[in-house]
Amino acid sequence: MAKKAAPSRRQLAMVFDLNKCLGCQTCSLACKTAWTTRAGMEHQWWNIVNTFPGRGTPRDVFTHGGGYTKKGEPIPGDFPGKRLWGEAWDFDYEGVFGSNRDEPIPLHPREHDGAAPQWGPNWDEDMGGGEYPNSYFFYLQQICMNCSEPACVEACPRESVYKREEDGIVLIDEERCHGYRFCAEACPYKRIYFNEQRNVAQKCISCFPRLEAGVAPACIRQCPGRVRHIDYLDNVDGHIYKLVKKWKVALPLRPDFGVEPNVYYVPPTSPLAFKDNGEFDDLNSRIPMEYLKEMFGPGVEQALATIEAEREKVAAGKKSELMDILISRNWNDLLGPFTVDPAQLQRQPVR
Amino acid sequence: MTAVTASKTSGTVEDLRSPRAAAWKNAAEVKLPLQPTPLDAQPSAYVQKAWANRERGNVPSVAVRALSVGDQLVLRLEWAAPDPRRLINDNDVYADACAVIFPSNGKDAELSTMGSPERPVTTWYWRAGAPGPFLATATGLGTVSRAAKHGLQATGEWQAGFWNVVIAGPAKSTRIGVAVWSGVSGERAGLKSHTPAWHDLKVG
Incomplete structure (x- = not known):
């Protein structure tokens, strides 16, 4: 494996529950107003929510190369022009x-x-896939995945992109960046933007100044749908560990990209499909399993079965740890160790 | 190896700022052959893989004229760019650029590695559309570090298929190298046409 990033001591990770997202873009706006209002950043959406099946942002988002082959060879990518974003x-x-x-x-x-x-962002909103009455869609939220094998880190000849040792967050040092954009080509999720005015690459920073003050990232804290969970992956009592490792219902997006992302997704459940005669198809859901496997890997079938079984348990009046986590009745439970209310912090003067 | 000779001239750097200034007509021109930088030396597996089958380093030569004014070395670089890129105005657009490089100690440094920690190199970098030139030092591939203050002046003009760039600064060196980046070919960073070895620099 061609890699440069040393493994981090701890890894911060997130889980996004695709069954709860209402596509309101509050996360996108929370991020936009916090980070990308300055010159040259007007077009940047470090957090973006697109309808899937769909073409994504940039257009045909997962077809622009980057990431690694199964043998660990870098896959050449491109950095689509701004009209495709x-x-x-x-x-x-x-x-x-x-x-x-x-x-x-x-x-x-x-x-x-x-x-x-x-x-543009979310251009094909709510178009989705399938034919009536078996049409379907879900919203896919994307930010920097803080990959464990970050192709962007390897691609930069200047070591301007790095993975933080203390929490595995991937950051771009804008002082070192010379705007070469190999990182943007190498990112298979296409989550790196280019600031033409400053000639630097820019991307989601996981709101690290907030994290350092104990505050959850803006996209997570402001999500009205309680879609997003955050914690260290190694906290066995935390939501992330339980969803990813214990219950195995949170899965990486496009694991075939070979970069080991640290944002995980609870895959979308869907009602049973209709057969041609109008009866329910007891064997198939509306979202084709092949499509879900392409998006979330082979673990998706078992993940959906687990969610289904735990739902049944709750419907029968029993307790389910998994459902309690996914529902998160106490909002702060989503935030892991980052529960500080930013309104209580003393504001630093803006530089 | 062709030497670059900078004859002393009276007047000011300002008089030479335009590539079409009269003084350049009398300055001797030397043509330095360029080669693509070796791909296997690029400090990124991604870059090596992505560029394995891409055309690069195909600017065959650069014509150099040099003059010296006081402690200032003034260079005029001319190279063919039939399809120029004058500005970075999209994600996948790269601007034409050039640089001259000196051993920081004025005498010697490893050119192929862009210097070493013991013997760094100094470069003057000009890029089309950038607000000004950069002065930078390097101690190896991928280590180019720009200085906050540079004391350099540069003017670039594209005309009839050629870039003409005048770049001036204080230089006390006996050797020089040149590099050219072709924007239309997507060249940036270590992907460039360069003089594979030092040329002697004689300041008259």
């Missing part, structure tokens, strides 16, 4: 405000040169 569009406000009832001008987004956008 969606620029920070402008809007024809003047036309809209100047229009009248007889000749209405609808609000149109415009790219920097006035062209109509062809793609």
